[in-house]
Amino acid sequence: MTAWQVLAAGAQTTVQDQGRHGWRHLGVGRAGALDTSALAVANLLVGNDETAAGLEMALQGPRLRLPRACRIALTGAAVPAWWNDVPLPAGRPLDLPAGELRFGTLRDGLRAWLAIAGGIAAPSVLGSRSTDLRGGFGGLEGRALVTGDRLPLGDGTTTPSVRRPTFPSWWVDMDDAWTFDRHVLRYLPSSHAAAESLAAHAWHAHANSNRQGLRLTGASLPAGEANGVSEPVAIGTLQLPPDGQPILLLADAQTVGGYPRLGHVLACDLGRAAQLRPGEPVHFEPVTAQKAQTLVRDHAHRYARVRLAIAQRR
Amino acid sequence: MSAPRFEPLGDDAVLVHLGEGVDPAINARVHALTAALRNLDLPWLRDLVPAYASLAVFFDAAQLDDPARTVSDLVHRLLAGMTTTKESPGALLEVPVCYGGTHGEDLADAASTLGVDEATLIARHSAAIYTVAMIGFAPGFPYLLGLDPGLTLPRLATPRTRVPAGSVAIAGAQAGIYPRESPGGWRLLGRTPLMLFDPARARPSLLQPGDRVRFVPIGADDFTRLERTP
Numbered sequence: 378m379t380a381w382q383v384l385a386a387g388a389q390t391t392v393q394d395q396g397r398h399g400w401r402h403l404g405v406g407r408a409g410a411l412d413t414s415a416l417a418v419a420n421l422l423v424g425n426d427e428t429a430a431g432l433e434m435a436l437q438g439p440r441l442r443l444p445r446a447c448r449i450a451l452t453g454a455a456v457p458a459w460w461n462d463v464p465l466p467a468g469r470p471l472d473l474p475a476g477e478l479r480f481g482t483l484r485d486g487l488r489a490w491l492a493i494a495g496g497i498a499a500p501s502v503l504g505s506r507s508t509d510l511r512g513g514f515g516g517l518e519g520r521a522l523v524t525g526d527r528l529p530l531g532d533g534t535t536t537p538s539v540r541r542p543t544f545p546s547w548w549v550d551m552d553d554a555w556t557f558d559r560h561v562l563r564y565l566p567s568s569h570a571a572a573e574s575l576a577a578h579a580w581h582a583h584a585n586s587n588r589q590g591l592r593l594t595g596a597s598l599p600a601g602e603a604n605g606v607s608e609p610v611a612i613g614t615l616q617l618p619p620d621g622q623p624i625l626l627l628a629d630a631q632t633v634g635g636y637p638r639l640g641h642v643l644a645c646d647l648g649r650a651a652q653l654r655p656g657e658p659v660h661f662e663p664v665t666a667q668k669a670q671t672l673v674r675d676h677a678h679r680y681a682r683v684r685l686a687i688a689q690r691r
Numbered sequence: 692m693s694a695p696r697f698e699p700l701g702d703d704a705v706l707v708h709l710g711e712g713v714d715p716a717i718n719a720r721v722h723a724l725t726a727a728l729r730n731l732d733l734p735w736l737r738d739l740v741p742a743y744a745s746l747a748v749f750f751d752a753a754q755l756d757d758p759a760r761t762v763s764d765l766v767h768r769l770l771a772g773m774t775t776t777k778e779s780p781g782a783l784l785e786v787p788v789c790y791g792g793t794h795g796e797d798l799a800d801a802a803s804t805l806g807v808d809e810a811t812l813i814a815r816h817s818a819a820i821y822t823v824a825m826i827g828f829a830p831g832f833p834y835l836l837g838l839d840p841g842l843t844l845p846r847l848a849t850p851r852t853r854v855p856a857g858s859v860a861i862a863g864a865q866a867g868i869y870p871r872e873s874p875g876g877w878r879l880l881g882r883t884p885l886m887l888f889d890p891a892r893a894r895p896s897l898l899q900p901g902d903r904v905r906f907v908p909i910g911a912d913d914f915t916r917l918e919r920t921p
Contacts, residue, residue: 401740401749402725403888403896404830459780502890512830516888522775565699606712607827607834609740609747611701633827635741641701666699673702 378498379445383526387439387480391588392497392528393490394430397505401632404599407612408507408515408633411488411588412648414680415452419492420451421687422470429496429531430506430516435451435488438480439522445475446538447530450496451684452487454652460542468548470691471537486559486652495533510588510629520551522678545688549683559649563672564615566640566663571598572615575639576660580623584655588629590616591650593659597621600637606632615661625650643669645676695770697763703737704749705762713838713864717744720773722781722901728768735761741900743834749898766785781823781901783887786868788817788859788881788906789914795859801818815839816880817906822864823898824877831870831896834906838866850876859906874900881908884917 393416396409409414410433417427430437436455451458451467458465459479465471466487483489499506499516508516517526537543566572575598583592598621610616614626616636625642626634627650642650643664653659666674696708709724710717725741728748735754740747748762755761790813790855791798802812821835828834846862853875854860858869860877869875870887883906887897898904909917 385819399738400830400895401738401747401774402826402900404828404832405890405895435816503895509830512888512890554901565701567698578765606743607825608742608745609704609706611704611749613701631741631829633825641699644702 379447379530381478381493381530382442382444383439383522383524383528384477385440386522386524386526387434388567389588390432390434390439390522391508392430392499392522393433393507394505395428395511396505396507396628397515398520399523400503404632405503405512406509406630406632407628408509408588409505410490410507411628411651412453412490414676415490415648416490417680418450418687419450419490420496420681421581421684422452422468422549423448423492423533424470424691425492425494425496429492430499431489431490431492431497432522432528433490435484436478437482438489440480441528442476443473443478444598448472448533449478450492450601451489452492453489455484456489457481457484463542465542466544466548468550468576469544472537474539474541476676478688479584485572487654488651493530493533495531498529498531502542511631545690549687553600559652560658561662562642562646562650563658563662563664563669564565564640564642564646565666565669567615567638569617569637570601571637572639573663574598575615575623576663580659580661581621582653582657582659586653588627590630591625591653592626593623593625594624598623598639605635607635610634610638611641613641613644615642627651643672647675672679695763695766696701697759697766699759700747703752703758703807705759707746707748707766708744710744711744711745713824713836717824718822718836720770721746722822723773724766725770727773740825742827743836764890766810781899781903783820783903783905784837784898785905786859786883787909787913787917788883789909789911790816790881792880792911794911794914796881797847797860797878798880801842801861801878801880805842805843812842812855812880813908814862815842816866817908819905821904821906823902823904826896826898827912828898829873829888830890831898832870833887833898833902833904835866835868838864840864844875844878845877850874854879855882857884857887859883871875881906882914884914884920905916 513519
């Protein structure tokens with residue numbers, strides 16, 4: 378089996394796919410790419426099924442040794458990428474000869490996704506190859522990559538043998554993160570007394586954020602009397618701990634929680650939330666359930682158009 | 692029983708409240724409703740997450756025209772047909788525990804704070820039949836209802852950074868078991884050699900929500916022997 382050698386792991390590089398479903402009742406969260414659409418598009422670009430496993434990189438990408446030719450694609454935040462010393466563009470299929478694949482510091486965002494034809498052949502655990510960092514399973518031994526790791530690759534479509542990086546002149550710019558302002562997240566307010574006032578204040582992404590949650594700093598919202606009894610939570614839930622600083626739950630979030638809920642960020646906006654860098658400003662905009670349905674449908678349509686466009690190009 | 696209350700949990704789930712607080716009767720009803728929904732084999736159902744007094748119903752939004760309506764109609768119909776149960780419908784499992792010493796570092800302290808000897812604390816902790824009210828915090832972590840009210844102790848003032856896997860612990864009115872090494876602020880009475888959660892198993896979690904549990908005291912030799920049994 379072909380394997381990539383990890384020469385440098387990057388800040389936090391993990392194996393992710395579309396996530397684990399149907400196990401929340403056992404305390405197992407979804408995990409998976411923080412922007413599932415972005416990873417799905419990268420997969421489509423290299424000819425994979427959209428459910429294949431790829432890499433999610435954050436802040437600083439990895440350096441990898443490629444023992445043979447392969448086809449990859451990059452989506453998400455702008456990430457400087459080189460094959461040996463040849464710069465590589467994002468948003469399109471890239472055919473690479475054997476060599477070294479190197480990434481720099483991400484710009485204009487925090488996370489990017491890499492798909493490889495054939496996918497990353499990490500074992501499927503509970504129906505997914507995603508890394509569950511909290512549970513310590515999935516992906517590569519349930520953890521982020523470290524230097525010296527070997528990343529097993531699946532059998533991909535035969536990549537044409539090329540002598541230098543080869544790619545088409547077209548690209549996809551699918552992500553609404555780049556057509557909409559990522560500093561505005563839309564949410565369905567709950568019945569909590571402070572639910573609407575979330576929108577009245579300016580917030581900043583806290584450096585303590587991770588794949589479990591985006592921590593927000595700003596005005597202190599009154600949390601009120603918590604009944605303290607844990608209830609199920611979801612990805613997108615806005616929790617309000619006693620310190621009044623909300624937390625937006627992301628893909629690695631726990632399955633139950635005892636804090637009051639201010640509402641839920643729309644699933645189609647979570648990919649944008651994943652791009653917020655520490656200190657960046659963020660606003661929340663309340664929407665009605667009806668409006669939310671329209672926005673979610675629009676996102677699905679945009680994704681369907683990108684999917685079709687890629688299918689026609691390939 | 693009060694009427695159920697519904698709250699959207701994002702765009703693909705509804706949270707069904709069956710009551711408030713920590714109440715064994717309400718929790719039993721949550722598990723009965725969970726079982727009834729699961730038995731229907733609904734094609735749009737993605738997950739059912741029971742908690743103390745509520746149940747999250749995760750669905751595939753693409754398969755339903757009006758998910759909120761569908762869920763509330765179903766829940767009302769199922770609850771109307773349900774008899775009141777005091778006991779959860781789950782299986783009864785015995786969990787061996789080696790109490791005290793290096794296996795349960797807080798046993799001696801807990802006993803002296805409660806004004807009883809260690810043997811009495813062990814006897815009272817292992818006499819009860821607990822219900823897995825919900826699973827959360829970490830994969831496979833059971834929140835157990837049924838602790839003897841006389842054993843109520845606050846959490847540790849400073850949580851431990853490392854609690855060993857299998858630790859059997861109490862905090863407030865709750866009891867639980869840590870499936871893997873993790874930080875934690877509950878008081879450690881003992882350890883079970885059983886593996887609570889293994890994602891490679893066909894049934895990854897030893898305990899399911901709604902199951903009932905009895906702790907069986909064992910000696911250190913038995914702990915070592917059982918720990919080696921896969």
